[in-house]
Amino acid sequence: MSLALIDCNNFYASCEQLFQPRLIGRPVVVLSNNDGCVVARSAEAKALGIPMAAPWHTLTSLARRHGIVALSSNYALYGDLSARVMKVLAGFSPAQEVYSIDECFLDLAGAQPSPGACGRRIRDEVRRLVGISMGVGLGPTKTLAKFANHCAKKRPEFAGVCALGELSPTAIDALLAWAPVSEVWGVGGRLTARLQALGIHTALDLKRAAPGRIRKSFGVTLERTVRELNGELCYSLAAGPATRKQIFSSRSFGQLLTELAPLEEAVTAYATRAAEKLRRNGLVAGSVGVFVQTNPFRADLPQYQGCQHFPLEPTADTRLLAQAALQGLRVIYRPGFAYQKAGVILTELLPQELRQPTLFENSAALAGSQALMAAMDQINRAYGRGTVKLGAEGSDPRWAMRAERRTHRYTTNLEELAVAKAG
Amino acid sequence: MIRDIGVEPPSPRLEPTGFASPAADYLELGISLDRSLIDHPEATFFFRAAGPALAGAGIFDGDLLVVDRSVTPRSGHIVVAVADGEFVLRELRALAREARGEVTVWGVVRWAIHRLCPSP
Numbered sequence: 001m002s003l004a005l006i007d008c009n010n011f012y013a014s015c016e017q018l019f020q021p022r023l024i025g026r027p028v029v030v031l032s033n034n035d036g037c038v039v040a041r042s043a044e045a046k047a048l049g050i051p052m053a054a055p056w057h058t059l060t061s062l063a064r065r066h067g068i069v070a071l072s073s074n075y076a077l078y079g080d081l082s083a084r085v086m087k088v089l090a091g092f093s094p095a096q097e098v099y100s101i102d103e104c105f106l107d108l109a110g111a112q113p114s115p116g117a118c119g120r121r122i123r124d125e126v127r128r129l130v131g132i133s134m135g136v137g138l139g140p141t142k143t144l145a146k147f148a149n150h151c152a153k154k155r156p157e158f159a160g161v162c163a164l165g166e167l168s169p170t171a172i173d174a175l176l177a178w179a180p181v182s183e184v185w186g187v188g189g190r191l192t193a194r195l196q197a198l199g200i201h202t203a204l205d206l207k208r209a210a211p212g213r214i215r216k217s218f219g220v221t222l223e224r225t226v227r228e229l230n231g232e233l234c235y236s237l238a239a240g241p242a243t244r245k246q247i248f249s250s251r252s253f254g255q256l257l258t259e260l261a262p263l264e265e266a267v268t269a270y271a272t273r274a275a276e277k278l279r280r281n282g283l284v285a286g287s288v289g290v291f292v293q294t295n296p297f298r299a300d301l302p303q304y305q306g307c308q309h310f311p312l313e314p315t316a317d318t319r320l321l322a323q324a325a326l327q328g329l330r331v332i333y334r335p336g337f338a339y340q341k342a343g344v345i346l347t348e349l350l351p352q353e354l355r356q357p358t359l360f361e362n363s364a365a366l367a368g369s370q371a372l373m374a375a376m377d378q379i380n381r382a383y384g385r386g387t388v389k390l391g392a393e394g395s396d397p398r399w400a401m402r403a404e405r406r407t408h409r410y411t412t413n414l415e416e417l418a419v420a421k422a423g
Numbered sequence: 424m425i426r427d428i429g430v431e432p433p434s435p436r437l438e439p440t441g442f443a444s445p446a447a448d449y450l451e452l453g454i455s456l457d458r459s460l461i462d463h464p465e466a467t468f469f470f471r472a473a474g475p476a477l478a479g480a481g482i483f484d485g486d487l488l489v490v491d492r493s494v495t496p497r498s499g500h501i502v503v504a505v506a507d508g509e510f511v512l513r514e515l516r517a518l519a520r521e522a523r524g525e526v527t528v529w530g531v532v533r534w535a536i537h538r539l540c541p542s543p
Contacts, residue, residue: 021529022508084465129466129493131529410468417469420488420503420512423476 001233002115002138002165004106005145006089006122008082009133009153011102012040015081016071018131019410019418027068031056035072035405036252072406080411084130092122097237105142105237116163123160138163142235143228146185147203151175176204176229186225191218203229247285249274250343256295257339260330263292267329268392270344271322278321278346279377284314286348288321290328295340306332314350317369318376321346322390384412460534466493468530470503472512477501480514482535488512490530501532 008014012030017023027045029038038045038054048066050059056070063070082101090096095107111118119136127133137149144164152162155175164172182192184203198217200206206214207229215223224234249270257263267290278285293305308328312320325344379388386393408416452458461467470488480501482488490503500515506526511518518526 021505021510024505024508087465129463131492414469414487417471417487418510419473420470420510422472422474422482422512 001140002107002109002111003140003142003145003237004093004108004115004119004122005099005137005142005149006104006106007135007137007149007153008085008102009135010040010042010046011082011132012073012078013042013045014132015078016074016407017042018081019077020407023069027066029056029059029068029070030073031070031405032073035070039073070405074406074409076409076412077407081130081132085126085132085134088126088129089122092118095237105145107237108138114163114165116161116166119161119163134160136161138165140164140231141228141233143185143225144231147176147179147183147229150179150183173204173207176207177202179203181206184225184229186221191222194218245347246349247274247277247281247283247346248343249277250291250341250345252341253339258335258337260333260335263329263333263339263342264326265393266342267325267344268322268390270342271325272318272389272393274344274346275316275318275321275373276377276380278349279316279373282352283349284316284352285312285321285346286314286350287311287346288324288328289345289347290325290332290342291345292329292332292339292342294337298338298340301338302336304334304337306334308332309345309347311348314348315369316352317373318390319369322392326392460489461491462533463491463493466530467491467533470510470512470532472535474512477512477514481537482512482532483537485538487536487538488532489534489536491533492530494531494533496528496531501535503529503532505529 013028016028016030023042025044026042027048027050028042029045029050030040031037032039035056037056038050038052038059041050041052045068048062048068050062050068059068059070062068078101085102086096086098086104089104089106092111093106093108097105099105106122108115108118115138119138123134123136135149135153137145137147137152138161139145139148148162148164152158152160155162167175179202180192181187181195181200181203182189184206187195187206194217195201195206200209206226209226211223211226214226228234251266251270253266257266271288287309289307289309291305291307294301294303296303308331310324310328312324315321321344329342376388380386408418410416410418457464468490470490472482472486472488473484475484482501488503494500496502496515498516502513502515502518504511504513504518504526506518506521507524510529512532513521515528518528
């Protein structure tokens with residue numbers, strides 16, 4: 001078994017630099033929705049010590065001193081470049097698991113002349129074809145591939161590709177001893193402190209821990225991590241330590257909203273996004289939650305937050321989910337408040353195929369619903385998000401988010417192409 | 424179940440029962456400019472040309488450029504390159520002659536699409 005974990009370097013910042021070459025070599029940060037916090041940094045911004053999630057308004061003096069460029073998130077651009085990267089990668093293996101917008105696992109067992117050589121070719125090809133640099137980690141399990149990827153990025157001697165199969169067992173253990181245990185896949189901040197209390201500080205310490213003891217103290221998930229560190233395959237492609245428990249779609253509004261009508265449009269749009277995510281993951285939801293809140297930093301305004309969950313027959317139909325969300329919204333809406341944020345949460349998720357048919361179910365209506373949703377998704381994929389949507393979403397949203405520093409949608413909009421000057 | 428005893432279920436759709444179209448055997452996919460102009464979709468990007476300097480090579484101000492990063496640049500190719508942090512459009516040999524600081528080729532221009540009649 002030889003699994004590769006491939007991860008784009010500073011993906012959002014790299015996408016921006018690809019189409020704005022003047023940003024190459026400069027500290028660049030990408031801000032979250034509504035230009036709030038730092039969600040991505042170029043290597044130069046990382047070197048300045050700018051932490052992830054730092055609120056942008058706390059960085060303005062640092063930014064002036066170092067000429068930091070701050071950009072709004074340009075998800076149309078990142079999404080398109082991500083799809084290109086994933087398509088190139090898919091050409092190298094029949095088994096691919098896209099793990100996030102900038103990460104994927106590939107099964108490279110049997111790659112010629114060797115998995116490591118294939119990893120190096122992959123890196124060169126993606127850079128040549130799409131213009132994005134990446135790190136490649138190869139190992140016998142997902143956890144070790146993740147770990148190798150960390151080494152590929154942090155240790156210059158690997159030049160971006162670390163294949164554990166090309167190293168001696170001693171060399172691998174030396175790498176594991178170099179990495180703090182918090183770098184191991186699935187070991188979060190909370191677990192790290194508890195592991196350290198038991199004397200487990202490095203990835204190597206965790207590898208050498210007794211699986212039974214780990215299982216007793218931490219549960220089966222971390223036991224599997226220990227087994228995976230020892231080369232025993234516990235997670236096949238499309239399986240990992242965390243499965244999706246909820247799907248969340250929420251934004252702050254561009255301006256405070258007081259009336260019900262624009263809130264209804266916003267909640268319909270969020271329910272639509274969440275339902276798309278749900279279907280993309282092959283899931284159905286058995287409960288829809290909706291929440292609204294005022295701006296807690298506006299002490300001069302009356303404060304309110306409301307949340308309501310509605311159970312429903314498990315479904316992935318945008319119409320039913322949006323309807324339930326709107327029902328909830330009407331329950332929690334109070335006039336006389338200035339709302340800053342709303343969101344939709346889908347819970348009770350289960351795979352589409354595990355859904356129990358109900359006694360009074362109309363199977364023709366269900367098939368019709370699935371066909372309609374599939375058609376909607378297909379049209380929106382082909383012609384751009386929002387081409388087909390529910391009428392309740394409205395068309396000129398006052399609630400749309402602020403994105404004042406967004407660069408052009410260079411790859412998805414003919415009116416926003418990059419310009420090349422002749423002469 | 425019905426198939427097990429060798430009976431086809433009746434089709435609920437209406438099927439034409441007259442003469443089959445003589446063209447049916449010759450059906451082909453329609454012409455698609457995407458398929459014709461783009462050999463490597465993952466590596467192909469669109470740019471907009473600016474300036475009159477390459478009119479001699481058939482590229483005019485405002486033309487739509489189909490740029491393919493998978494093509495190895497060769498003498499005679501028109502390329503999009505990065506010079507001084509900006510995108511420039513050059514014939515590859517001219518790019519080599521300019522030699523001002525670091526210049527990198529971004530992609531090779533495969534097609535220039537020139538609009539003759541604006542949308543009505």
